Every structure is written in C-alpha cells, then in structure tokens.
Amino acid sequence: MAKKIKRLLVIGLGLIGGSLAKAAKDRNLYDQIIGSSRDYKTLDEAIKTGIIDKAVQDIEDIATEMGDGDLVVIAVPTLAIPAIISQLQPLLSELVTITDVASVKGSVVEAVNEVYRCSPSQFVPGHPIAGSEKSGIGAVDAFLFENHQVILTPSSATGCDHIDRVKKLWIGVGASVSEMKVVDHDEILAATSHLPHILAYALVDMLSSMRKNQEVFRYAAGGFGDFTRIAASDPVMWHDIVMANKKAITSALGDLTKHIDFIKQAISLGDSEYLLDVFAHARETRNHFDQMRENKTYLKPIAQTVDYRVSPGGCIKGKVVVPGDKSISHRAIILGSIANGVTNISGFLEGEDSLATLQAFRDMGVVIKRPAKGCVEVHGVGLNGLQAPSGPLYLGNSGTSMRLLSGLLAAQSFDVVLTGDESLSKRPMERVVSPLRKMGAVIAMNKNGLPPLKIKGGVDLKAIDYKLPMASAQVKSCILLAGLYAKGQTSTIESVATRDHTERMLAGFGYHVDRKEFSASLRGKGELKSTIVNVPADISSAAFYMVAASIAPGSDVILPHVGVNPTRIGVINILQMMGADIRLSNKKEVSGEPVADIQVRYAPLHGIEIPVDQVALAIDEFPVLFVAAACATGKTILRGALELRVKESDRIQSMADGLTVLGIDVTTTPDGIEIEGGSILGGEIDSKDDHRIAMAFSIAALRAKEIILIHNCNNVATSFPGFVEQANKSGLSISEEKR
Template identity: 60%
Template structure:
C-alpha cells in the first residue's frame, strides 16, 4: 500500500453505533510480548498480537538483533528466544518510528547488553522527553547519550555491569517503571520501583508468566537480576485504549447499543470506564474472565445522558492514553468537566491538551487548556464544512477521537494528518464504518 502524505478522515454527521466488534490486540501488551519472548529461553507463541506500526517496530528491532521471529500472521507470532544474554549487535540504528513505549522500554532492556546500539525515531518521537528513563538508568550504571534537550537519538554504550537501585518515581509512569525493571534483569542485586500512584502492571504480570519472580509490596515492584525467562504461550486481549473511542462514541450517539468483545480490564487500565460511568455512561461488563494472565470482559455500552464532572485525580494514571476520547464525551455532557493532574498529556505524541482544545474550539465547544489539564463546557458540535479541517498533528488518538465526534456534529467533520492511526489501530476505518460511523478516508 502506498503511503499518503496527508491521510484525511471525512465524517458524515449523526448515526449510531450498533452491533459487536473486537478491537485489535492491546498495544502495551504486544510490545512486552515480543521483548520478553525474545530474551526468554525456548519458543514462545503469541496470539492476538497487534499488527500496527508501533508494535511492528519492536518486532523488527529484535529481528535485527538476531532473534528468529515467525509472523505475524493474523495476530499469531512465534518467537524463538535467545535467552537473557543472546541478543546480538544490530547492523545499524534501530528505528522505533513513533513508538515511545518501544524506545523507553528498550532503553532499559538494552542498557545491560555487551554491544553498543542507537535508538532513533520519527520527528514526533524525537521531540519527546527521554531523561525520565535515561537519568534513573544512569543511577544503575548505564551509559546512554541523548541530545542536549534530552531527546532521541539514544546512544547506548556497553558498561561492565549494572547495579540494582531502589527508585521512587515522582510522576506515575508505567514506561519508566518497566524500563527500570527490564534493566534490573541484567543488574546485580535487587531493583525496586515505588510509584506515587498505580500504573499499568503488564510488565510485572508478563515477567511472572515467563517464570521470572517479581515481588509486589504495595506501591513497590522489585526483582533480582540474573534469573531466567522461559518461553510460554500468550493470548493478548483486545486493547481498552482502542475500545475507548467506541465506549465514548456509543455513549454520546443516540440509539447506540454496542458490544465490545474480549477487552482487557486490567485494574490499572480501567480509568476510562470509571470516568465515563462517573459521567453517567451506561457501561456493563459481561462474562468476566482471565485471558493470558490478564482480566478481560465483553463490554456493552448504550447511549446515556452524560453530565460534566471533576475527574478524580486518582483516575488520571489509569486513563492517561484515553483522555482524548473522554474529552469528546465531556464535550457532549451537560455542564462542565474539569481535568487536572494530567501534565503528562503535554508530552505525548502531541500536546494532547492543546491539540484537543484547539479541535474542540473549531467545533464550537468551550475548551480552556490548563497547565496540567483542561476545562470543557458541554455543548453542541458544529462542523468543519467549508472551513479548515481539524489537525490531528500526526497523533493517532487525536484523529480517532475527532472521528467519533462526528456522531454528534451538525455537519460533516474533516480531520487531517491521520496516517499514524495505523500505529495503534490498523483497520479502524473499516471497523468503525461496520458498526455505524459514517467515515471515509482519503489521501494525497
């Protein structure tokens, strides 16, 4: 398929979301499944792998470091692990594309290798802050160079050894926590990370699935270096971050009744459900079960009358990737919604606070950016017909969020710079159209 320079989404106004669908596999878990399978001993088989650009960047990186990987084929991947010390130097820099997860987690995993390696990324990723991982890794003895601004490329030099540390995060971050724990696999002694608030625990769960002991003591996760991972079988649930667009969309579109199948409901990821329910959403979790060590459920969501709320601060880390979709729901709610404590949104693939505020304003909604959040007053959406399209700023979650806004718009909505949707949600246009969103994609 030929890449387009400006993929645009055109959304017809109105409609309802009805039927059932399964969104693609969880991106966070897909990344980790490749990383841990690669450094395990023996073969691992993965089902439900997300075949988006971000997760494929991780897969390609390990192929280039000498790991034999079969697939992906319809979400199935077979990884022939090389063990903790079996990776080989790649023949050049490893391009992480747009994937911050790949870069930050690999910084930790590669800090203890015996060869030098450079991690690069696209223009967006090259602007994102990396000192949050390189500085604590340096405390373990890692040698990782960055630009003067603390951004990529990351130049990782081999060191004689790493030493475990006990690190207390000042800002909740699953990526920093995971990076340090992965470095801890190669470090002498114990590596511990204490969080100020819970973040996604997929790394800890998956290490346990590979037979590597992880101890969790309240807000602290820790492990000892020098152990072994053993190949296993993994089933990746549907991604709640991808489901979030449909949870918000079905909540705001009159006449909606949608069933989302096999969605991961890890307790460190359900902020979007808790927040939408707090706004009055009709969300029901059905057939709760465990899939590949992760809790899952089928989620039924129906139209509801939403009200504005002050979003609880303790829910912010549990919904950090889902806020663009939540902002669309807030824009359709009665009254005012206020978010604070979410300064992390400023340094995602885009400044999601400012970019969402700009787009909502274009649609006629009062959206006031705050230093660490946003204030949104619910109202009626207009359209972009006859005017400039909404700019997604190459941010996949911005593009998909404004796509669902079309369900309540008074006229057609156009969103530009949507090509990066493929990084996290391949097939979004087709799946969304299949359940009732009037969406078309076109490119130049």
C-alpha cells in the first residue's frame, strides 16, 4: 500500500502565507507544499524561488484531493476570508484541518460559523504575531516566525487533533504557541497592534498636509522614524483589519482620547507632577514589556551566561552594608498597593524578585514611583481597587511573588494568569493552591502542580482554619492575604514558628492580626492604611558574610542595620552553637521590625546536630550554613528541612553535589543532610541557576586550596545585586566570566 502524502495548502502567498510555506518547505514539515493565488506571476515566482512544490490558481483543483492529516492555511486579507471559506466548505473533508492567519478573530469566526451553520471542529483560528512593512512574494522570509508568538483561539467545538496539527506547524517553523479567547484576542490586539498602526498613519497623514511638510520630514528625529515606521505597511490590509475589528478599536480609541485630553489639560495648566507621573509610569511599563516579551531580567540585561571564577584564600574585614530584606520588600509593595493612601518605603531591595512584585502591581493599575535608590512611593488603591492587567503577570524567578500574589488575586473581580521564567515554571505551587481552593478559589495549573497559575476572578472566598502540613511562611502569608477578602475569620496553624513579616506589617498598616506562638488569625473585609516602611538589611544576605568571617582566619566584619526578627535569626543561633564569635549591638525597632548591627570575628567551628526548631528560622540560609559545616571539625546533621528540596533548586542535592566535588564527605536524606567537615579542594560547580547556591560556593573559596569555578550565576541579581563588586571589596577574589 502506497504511503499517504502529507500536504500543506497555503491560500495566499503574500508575506505571511509565502513565508510560512517557505519555512515549512525548508524544514521538510510536509511531503508537499501547495500554494494558491489568483495572480499567475506570484505562483510562477513561488515555484521558481522554491517557496512551494506545486501551484494552483483554482483551489477547487486541489481541495477535493486533500484528506486526513492535511492542513489548509488561509492567508488572504481579513475581509476576503468569508469568500474563501464559502468556496472550501463543500469541497474539503471534515478530516482536513483549516486555519487562518488574520489579526482579527471575531469577524473570521463569525463568518466561518455562518457558512458552516455551526462551529466546525476542523477550523482552528490562528494569528501569528509577526510581520514586516514589506509585502508580497518578494518579501518572503523563511525565518519570519522564529522566536515569535502565535495565538490560537479555538472554540469548545474545535477538535483536539486539529489543534495539535496547527500547533505542530507553528512550532515546526520556530514559533511558540498560546491559546486565548476570541474576544480577549481582539481587545488586546486592538490596543497593542491595531491602535498603534492607526496612530502612525494619522500622524504621518497630518504632517503630510502641513505647508512645510518637506522640512518637517527632513528634520524629523529618530523617534519619529521609529514610531511611524509601521505607516509604511500595506494600507489595504490595515483597512480590512480596522473594519473587521471596529468595536474593539473604537473602544481603545475612546480610552486613548480621554488619556490625551488629561495630558493636554496638564500641559495647559502647567501640571508638571502629573506629566512626570505619566512619563515615568510609561517608561517603567515599556521597560517591563521588553523584559516580559524577551524573558529578560529586571535589572541590566545580561546577554550571556555568567560564571564565577573564585580564587582561594583571603579574609573578610571592615563594614559591609548588605541590600534590603527581600521578604519585607515584597510585602511592603503588596500591602502598600492595597492600602488607602501613599506608602513611602526606604531600603527597598532593587533586586530581580522584588522588582517583579513591584511591576506586577503597576500592571494592575497601581502608581509606584522610585524617586531615589532604595526609596519607593506606592499610591495605594485600597483593598478592592486593583485593575485587570492587560496580559499575564510575569514574575521572573520569584517564587515569593507567585505564592503570595496567588492568595491576593484569588479574591479579585478579574481573571489573571501568573507566569515566570523557566526556573519558576518548574517550582511546585500545589501547597498554596490547595488551601486557596478550600477557601473557594478557582485556580488551574499545569500538570504536576506547576505554573502558570490561571486564577478565575469574581469568586467569593470563605474563611478557613488551616493547619500547614509543612512549615512555610509563604503558604501562611498566601492564606492570610486571601483572608483579607474572606467573610469571617481566617486562621493559620503551624507546627513550628516561621517568619512573621506579614503579620507584623499588617499591624503596621493598621490591620489587626490575632497572633499566638504558632497561629495567626484575621477577619476579612477590613481596611489597610498607608504608612512608612523602613526595610532593614537582609539577614539572608548578611549570612554569607557571617559565614565568611567565621571560617576565614583573620576576619572581622561589621554588618549594620540588619533585620534580627526572632523568626529569622536561625542562622545566628546555629552559627553560635557551632562556636562562631557573633555579637549584636545598637539594637532597636524600625517599622515594627527589630534591627541590630552584627559583628563577626573568625573562630574555629565544630559540627552539631541542628535543632529542628531552628530549621524554619534559617530555611533560606542553609546553603551557606552547609559551607560552614564543611569547614567545621566533626559532623553536622540536619533533619526536618524538606522545604529545601522545593526552593529555586533542590538545595539539599545541589549543595551535596557541589560539596562532593570539593572533596567533602556528604550524605543526603529525604529531609536533610549530614556533612563531615574537612579540607575544601577546588573544582567546577553547577549552581543550578540558584542564586544562594552560587553565593554559598563563592564563600567556600575562602577556605579552598584551589580555584572554584561556579557555573550559571546570572540569578544572583534576584536577591543580591552588586554581590561580586562588594565581595571583592570585602576580601574575596571573584571574577565574572561570560559565555
């Protein structure tokens, strides 16, 4: 029996259709690529240049021959699609998959349903977010779709096999594929694509009517060229798009007109503060757009992978000021955004993770200013004032952002999707989603309980009493944030105390929390009032220098204004049990959080069995504590630390692997590790893209006999921007290598 030929028919060989045909042909995705066009010259050129294998002017000549597994792509102007569908409907088998590339989906779906008198299972509406100002067969680019998105808008009646075929085509030509509702697609594209084209056409048309238009264009700056570049696109195509998406575009134009009127009024009245707010907010939002679209970091983009080469030896001396507390920075932005009034934050950690939280609230309509380094001004919108973001909230590498925001957003009136980078997308979210579902939240995840999280809005949450199966401040905080919106009293009960920053800060915002040793309770439907938040230095960042000074002979370091919250000082307690020389002075309370200056001098360490009640108090500091254990005499034993396996990496295994490379005897258990102190050698370490793993092994080099090369250190910026520069000033010797 002869093998069935797998065919792709592309109707319309302009830029999109021709590029798709060429890309599929070059990658051998089909046995035969067929092109259809009413223009004979276009077909002739497509054959000569190898864009297609076969040309047909009349689709009736090929449509009846197509069968199961074959795919038809309609790549004609939007308003011409109904005629093509009418022509195809009586000819194609229902086993043939049909898709399109129109940038408007509502009118296309309506036309298809009218022709078929139902929603056909074989039709998969699609829209590649790619293009060029050039058009026609001469503009064909086989790489046009690489690293671009394609949006599919299937209905509930669309067949899964047909959707899979279309996905395989687009993925095969280098694109990524996502799905969206038709109405959401048209509203979003109206604002982000159709409206900018209308504005570009309108501006160029206005300037062309000026008496001195030649001078206008001759002296136009680069910004004019960048903005109006899209006005060189095919006018017929854009006429069709605008006419097909009238409702959504009219709405977007109305919103823009109101916004421009406000700006016009501000200019007329000399309201410089309003103008500065608009421009600053727009700049930050535009930068975030680039970061989200290209999966970039929030700080200065690093185009290459960064490794650390750390020379052996050295000691730590002097005063070292570490960045602000990450946990408190997150919570200050969250609570400030839903409070009434303006909250001023100082000492804010300008690292990747906390900036992700900041931008998420900007995306939900909160005005947040950053007037100076470490200072943030949050214009709260109240408990019910958040607005639906225009798309998914991209949270980078921040698990704290995703877990805390899932609780807050489960009670909003709008749907929202929480996404992150590759690392965050592998982190389990079931432990926050499960209690939220008990409260009535509707949240969908990928298989195995992984992000993205799709949270349905408009749900009334109910209060619960929840006993945490595993100690976690993130889970506790998630539930309490959801409890702000629930009717009645929400309570969390822990087996051991975890960090209580959320409870302390809620009190600082005037919201009563009933606290006992292992429980926290609050009543929903209250009000948060703006306040002043002074973020202390992060004890998790200070921990690296505390261990560094403890293990390197001759060290003497002072770490000022460090947060010493009783639920966070496990690292101090554990190091002192091991024999470390640590002293606290200048103790005081700032914004509800205890702070102190910490002095650490070198002292020989010895191994211990870490008390279980200290585990939750030092959960983020264990990577560097494992380095301290490797430099101590005797054995250090840790148990009850299962949470370490679900951090940015499996921190038990990541540290065990690295320490083994460095010659340390290590044994892992399901919830802990045993480390026999010894001599640290040199070697190559994989940080697993985990910032704390990378920094911990940098500290280990102080006692190493040879160079330690640490791979994949880009994510250090998530919690400690400027780590390498500061570490080198303090006594380490780290060089960054990019590859």
